[in-house]
Amino acid sequence: MSAKTRGTPAVPMFRRLMVANRGEVAVRIARACDLLGITPVFATSTADRDAGYLRGRETVCIGAARSPQSYLNMQAIVQAARQSECTALHPGWGFLSENPVFAALCEAHGVTFIGPPARAMHLMGKKTPAKAAMRAAGLALIPGSDGILDSAEQAREVADRVGYPVLLKAESGGGGRGMRIARGPDEVASAYADAQAEAIAAFGDGRLYLERLIEGGRHVEIQIMADRYGDVVHLGERDCTVQRNHQKLLEESPSPSLSAEEREKTLAAAVRAAASIGYVGAGTMEFLLDQGTLRFMEMNTRLQVEHSVSEVRSGRDLVVEQIRVAAGHPLSFGQADVVLAGHAIECRINAEDPANNFKPAPGKIVRWHSPTGEGVRVDTHVDSGYEVPPHYDSLLCKVITAGATRDEAIGRMITALGELVCEGVPTTVPLHLQILRSPAFRSNHYDTRAIPGI
Template identity: 50%
Template sequence: MFRRLLIANRGEIACRIIATARRLGITTLAVYSEADRDARHVRLADEAVCLGPAEAAQSYLDVARLLEAARQLQAEAVHPGYGFLSENAAFAEACVAAGLVFVGPSAQAIRDMGDKRRAKALMAAAGVPVVPGDADVAPQGAAGPAASDAPAAEDPAAEDARLAAAAAAVGYPVLLKAAAGGGGKGMRVVTVAEALPEALAAARREARAAFGDDRLLLEKYLAAPRHIEVQVFADTHGNVVHLHERDCSVQRRHQKVLEEAPAPDLDPALRTALGEAAVAAARAIDYVGAGTVEFLCQDGRFWFMEMNTRLQVEHPVTEAITGEDLVAWQLRVAAGEPLPRAQAEIACLGHALEARLYAEDPARDYLPATGTLWHLRLPAGEGVRVDSGVDPGDVITPYYDPMIAKLVTHGRDRGEALARMRQALAATEIAGVATNLPLLGRILADADFARGAVTTRYLEARPTLAAPAGGELPSALPALAALALHCTDPDAAVAGGPWQQTEAFRLNLPGRVWLEFTLADEAYAGWLVREPAGWRVALEGQPPVSASLRRLPGALDVELAGQRLRPSLARRGDVLMLWLGGESWRICQRRPGETPAAASAPGSLASPLPGQVIAVHVAAGEMVEAGQPLAVVEAMKMEHVIRAPHDGRIGAVNFAPGARVDEGEPLLVLEALD
């Protein structure tokens, strides 16, 4: 076994690899960008070196800088994690050429599976079913790429024409995919021919940004499949096994949100066939190391989708049901050892779920969020595991994937795993950025998910899970918010007798405090009046209620209008976060004399997130129609199109392509027509 391991990654996966390497007695070597100087993975590693600027292209994607870091830190092996260069054949080759052990498959295997068109050809040759696509409808007299061919460059205009012809042949809807990568980057669903040109351009830009390769492929878009993948492992001694399957059907933007193992309600014969097909896929390319073969399943049939030649984000659910440490397996296989277990020895015990906790706003089409995690409390307990790359006070930046943590629960059966996940989500508290935590809670409460009746269209068919229709607040919430604001106000003191309550104490009169605040976009104002047994909350427009309370560390114990409530609280300045019953609310206190911030200029179209302007499609004075694309902002390698909300005239364009913008900055001005 090697003694010094460089982890060519960041965040949660770097922390995960560090934990296993340290248990095996291996010295851990981290790399970081200037934006990650104080990141958790840097703090955990034994040694670390800075790669360069925050932009991934100049740090985590820079092969020369990574190899120099390996030389400087005297590394013997490199673990690429997932994302970044983990599926880059040139990086694997460069590591080997530099005398380093690459913890992963051969460069040839990465190349074979990294080019999606080539991978489909290889799998078809191995007898694994594949989804119909452009490779199956090559023009008359033109051959599709042979399994042995290297990826050939194709003029984008010629590729567009070929893909348009393929779409017409296989029939809409179709799915565009990046030929050189996965993870949802460069994917577009196209339902009609008229939408294809815009989708091709956007998919190509996104693929180029994520993988440095803008080649695309096209497949028939299946109506309602399940996304089921099989974990495989192979060593240099000819052994290949699978470690059961995972269901990854709950997705947004073709990226996974919730995963579980084993797949619920799967026909035993289909389960066996999937495992055999995955092992056959690995053998077909002389695979070594950890890999995941992904399939689409529908109506009792399955088709190969892609193979990820790395450790998956969702590997913890497989670890939970097998009791194995897959990172340890990776390191041992890379060191030349045989697989720790034969196929018959691999257990499948109970059920496991993983929820990906992201800094993003599901109600705003899953826009990534940035900011400081000024409060972070993650769950613990029996059957609960948390993999995280951040600590309280860390910053979520616009440069990298917005994952905060992975919550994993394991139980004797699916019901117990679900119950533990619900408890884990309810115990999670995050303040400082928008997150998908409420969405995860609503998914776990959904009857269809509980039954296992889930396809990849699950979230798409249930938009209210991401953005629930506005409803009435719990009746006690405004009064509870007022009490919580006062109890956490650093300028107020509520413990002890009246002499410690000077802000509300008046001789011979009840003490009272005036409060103004906003809650769920509604403004509230009123009095808190001190009474012998507690407080009376008298908010304008609402009936007064009496309350008694007791302060607890980070929480309140409140009896309010006949209810006993125990909300958790975290405050920063005049912003208070309140968690109760698995839901959270943001409460903003207004001080007397404060006025609301000035509104943007009429017609301003603001950037929905911090990022880089990569395209501007209009000029000042141009007439546009409702829904027309005006500009594109990229953040975290995902594109966000700014469209005209109504017909009008472009009054101004404030940014050129290449400019960086903050959230809320006006990109353009759209003047309404008289």
């Protein structure tokens, strides 16, 4: 279908939509609903129900402050959607956004889940089936085990074959948990036992697989969007190498370390791979750049925090597109319509104290001011008087800057962060400024082993 036949219909696809998340992403989803003429209904916990970003909005309290009683309470959320006459639900990111059981529960109760089909989510949510599917689609993989390991002895055999150091990883893992490094044969057994014990404690699943540990690589991810009619497009790649404890601090696009040839080849392969598994909606494929080759690691079957970077470069609203696709409409644009311009950078600003080992800093924000200016975008749910609760992720805002060049985008980010005012709680702004001003970051001489400038 050509781009000319695609377009936003005059009548909204859904009349009412449940926003099953909180904070910045809830505001982001609501903004897309407003653009489409849809009434957003916010599912909130008792800790969030009086937050300023909900002022004048329709809300339903789904439970107590702690996530298991509210934002992870599947039955309560679906019941709230039904009782508030919502015919669709957007899970945002985190919480239940990648839970195929929740997606199936929504569908079983007549609520459209804005995300991929439960079967695709289940396939890509387990690491080894996902790797097998991506290998079949032509993506390069990190050398390692062909599937789940049977024992520490098998792990030793695979490690001897692929070469040390190796990484034992939890099949159901995430966030750096259930992972251990073995740098030689004598470390495999203990690494296997430790990774398995942590995986069982964190995920209730002790299955492990093994990969060769690539040190000194770059973390690159590809944004894709697909409809239910087999059309898939990419919106370029993002470099997410700057991380602390496997948590992203800064993202940029395009990746300054990727060759044009490798970029073009992998973007096309990612589109084919998504189509091959019947993927629908927004998704992100994560890769490790290993001596010039992008090797597939995993797929996030949801909207990413850093989707804003791709929106800025492409001029496309990914959340609006998610909702349209979920309503059964074809993509409103084709690959030829995606024009990626300039350079974009995003900094995630958290209520944490960098001087105190990044300890979360809940409390009241006495004064807040978001930066403005050419090429500056701020996504936030915060204003003066906002109380940062102790129960959830500490993200306060995302600052995104764009420029014709990487240097211009960096300069605008430094200026924007200097203008951001947050009085009452400490933030990670000083850390970001230290990174942005460092020679290592400015000259693009860094990798996954260390944070540039730190």
